[in-house]
Amino acid sequence: MVVVGRAAERGPTARLGHYRARDGSHGAPVDVDVDRPHAGLVVGKRGSGKTYTLGVLLEELAATEGVAPVVADPMGAFAPLSDAAIDATVVEPRVRADALDPSLWCALLGLDPASGPGSLVWRAATRRETLTGMAEWVDGSDADAATRRAASNHLSLAATWDVFDPTGLSLESLCGGRVTVLDLSGVDRAPANAVLAAVAGTLYDARVAERTPRLPWLLVDEAHAFTDGVAGRALRRLLTRGRHPGVSCWLATQRPSALPSVAVSQADLLLAHRLTSEADVAALVEARPTYLDGGIEGRLPTATGAALVVDDVTESVHHVQVRERRTPHGGESPRVSERVSGAHHN
Numbered sequence: 001m002v003v004v005g006r007a008a009e010r011g012p013t014a015r016l017g018h019y020r021a022r023d024g025s026h027g028a029p030v031d032v033d034v035d036r037p038h039a040g041l042v043v044g045k046r047g048s049g050k051t052y053t054l055g056v057l058l059e060e061l062a063a064t065e066g067v068a069p070v071v072a073d074p075m076g077a078f079a080p081l082s083d084a085a086i087d088a089t090v091v092e093p094r095v096r097a098d099a100l101d102p103s104l105w106c107a108l109l110g111l112d113p114a115s116g117p118g119s120l121v122w123r124a125a126t127r128r129e130t131l132t133g134m135a136e137w138v139d140g141s142d143a144d145a146a147t148r149r150a151a152s153n154h155l156s157l158a159a160t161w162d163v164f165d166p167t168g169l170s171l172e173s174l175c176g177g178r179v180t181v182l183d184l185s186g187v188d189r190a191p192a193n194a195v196l197a198a199v200a201g202t203l204y205d206a207r208v209a210e211r212t213p214r215l216p217w218l219l220v221d222e223a224h225a226f227t228d229g230v231a232g233r234a235l236r237r238l239l240t241r242g243r244h245p246g247v248s249c250w251l252a253t254q255r256p257s258a259l260p261s262v263a264v265s266q267a268d269l270l271l272a273h274r275l276t277s278e279a280d281v282a283a284l285v286e287a288r289p290t291y292l293d294g295g296i297e298g299r300l301p302t303a304t305g306a307a308l309v310v311d312d313v314t315e316s317v318h319h320v321q322v323r324e325r326r327t328p329h330g331g332e333s334p335r336v337s338e339r340v341s342g343a344h345h346n
């Protein structure tokens, strides 16, 4: 067995799959280190196996002591985990307003922090813990009526998203040891960003203050939907500084070129499935180290579930076939033939 992501032979590992020979046959098992935190990047074109691979990782993390796996699920692909034979819970994406850093409130609401309404919202977020409390504080402030009205309109908009709740996701529920699936399907981009920023911030702050002994693993599917919103800043912090306090962050995307370059350069484990867009291949090539003789381009796999694993820890490259899932995979597009009885099958 080979373990990617570490040099020393110690601690728990996650079974990723097997070595893949040119003819597709299986070789020795390949595991991923889950003893230490890792920044991971899973890339590949649509249907190449990214979500499936995150699912494999979650199954393994669910069976690992001492970790707190959380997956941000914009497509509802991990909802079937709640019925599976692993300890997983699908949660409503609701977070506490004060889980978002006050500096993020202006960005979230599209307000310039130097403007009157922007600075009012910023101060409200510093002084109050709930969205209702923030709105009341704005109403009672000594700002002029137009500024108060503008700030209060923006806070009302945030209230319509229905993601801020004083009883929202707590550290205890996120780090209780079960797999937490944040079901963001049907949640618009801005509120989904707010939820992920709050969760990423909560996990990071908790580890910095050593308020949880478990090491969180935050997995983000369709990560390109988050990197330019308020979640982007929180994710960048996890990628660059998260490993030190013990937070792992894994992003999966079909568009690596849409991620900030730090997401590619900071990843100590890159799992590249089939990728054909020149811009996306170029984004990987640009940020990858030189020990990849001959570059990435010619080595990317073509079969579904096959991955080129680039391990920055041991500076090695592996051709892997990701193993089959034990739990149901929910990432498949619906087919007419599965829905319409009597549909013709050719």
Ligand SMILES: Nc1ncnc2c1ncn2[C@@H]1O[C@H](COP(=O)(O)OP(=O)(O)OP(=O)(O)O)[C@@H](O)[C@H]1O
Residues within 6 Å of the ligand: 044, 045, 046, 047, 048, 049, 050, 051, 052, 053, 254, 304, 305, 306, 321, 322, 323, 324, 325, 329, 331, 332
């Ligand atoms: N390792 C694997 N072993 C067996 N089948 C796989 C594997 N990986 C992927 N598949 C198959 O390929 C299909 C597509 O995989 P998946 O949903 O993970 O693609 P994706 O890259 O996440 O696509 P999208 O970008 O559209 O979300 C799966 O439904 C599954 O049937």
